[in-house]
Amino acid sequence: MDFFNSALGKNITFVRPAYFIISGFIGIPNIKYYYVFLFFVYVVSVFGNAIVMAVIYLDHNLRSPKYIAVFNLALVDLFGNSALVPKILDIFLFNHHYIPYNECLAFLFFCFTSLSMQALNLVALSYDRLIAIIFPLHYQVMVTHRFMLSLIISFWVFVITAVLFAVGLLTRLSFCKSVVINSYFCDHGRIFRLACNDNSPSFIIGSLLPVLILWLPLMFILFSYSYIGYALSKVATVQKRVKALKTCAAHLSLVAIYFLPILISFNTNIHPNARIINLSLTSVFPPMLNPIIYVLQTQEIKVSVKKILKIRRKSKIAVQCLCASI
Incomplete structure (x- = not known):
């Protein structure tokens, strides 16, 4: 903090603009069709994640540590898309x-918190799969409800603290030049680069956070599945390998959907308009697909959904019979 304070200076009059201008999608051809698509994505995301959360809450068989992480992922997805998509549609x-200045910083906080929690939640799920496959006999001891809750809460505390710190540093910047943010939301990197005073503390935190929140989680996930693949190669029968991999299919799909678009965005040959579209899809697409993948690829959730639908159908029939008898 002493370094940050000395870099910022003591006698600075901060110039805080009344507003920022979000210009990300302006000038992209036929962009209104994309807005219709975003609205569709948002509706599917809300219903899908709400259904997953409701199924896990209603079915006591899904109260395992793994589904604490799945419930949290659905909550984060619902929270993230609700913070981002309606605002994008309102802006463009x-x-x-x-x-407004304060609203922009709040927008940044909610978007970065949800995106960061998605990545860290994938770490929790990869750890669950790693222990379940490598140490199946010790799974009940190593992955308890208390452990998973503690892990999820620690991720929330870390992300909220880190993003609040990044936002706090932005309030120490003066904006006496342009206030146009060339992004689809109040992007941290785009904002601090507009400052006309020393933005090195924001640059440092802006370089550090992706490492902590994106690249280290990705490395842990890749290490986990490399170790899982090595362990499965020692299994004698192909049937056992396939059975073990099926338990990872849903999580691997989520990892690919989340990280591949981000990696593509770092390709310098992408047109700026294509990069903005790709980054926006990175933000809104995984929250829509996550519940669909878990419902279709996870046997326990499929069984639970069928059970709930069957109970509701029986209750409707019972009500109809009661009304007919009256």
């Missing part, structure tokens, strides 16, 4: 490109 579809 209804031409409200001027966003």
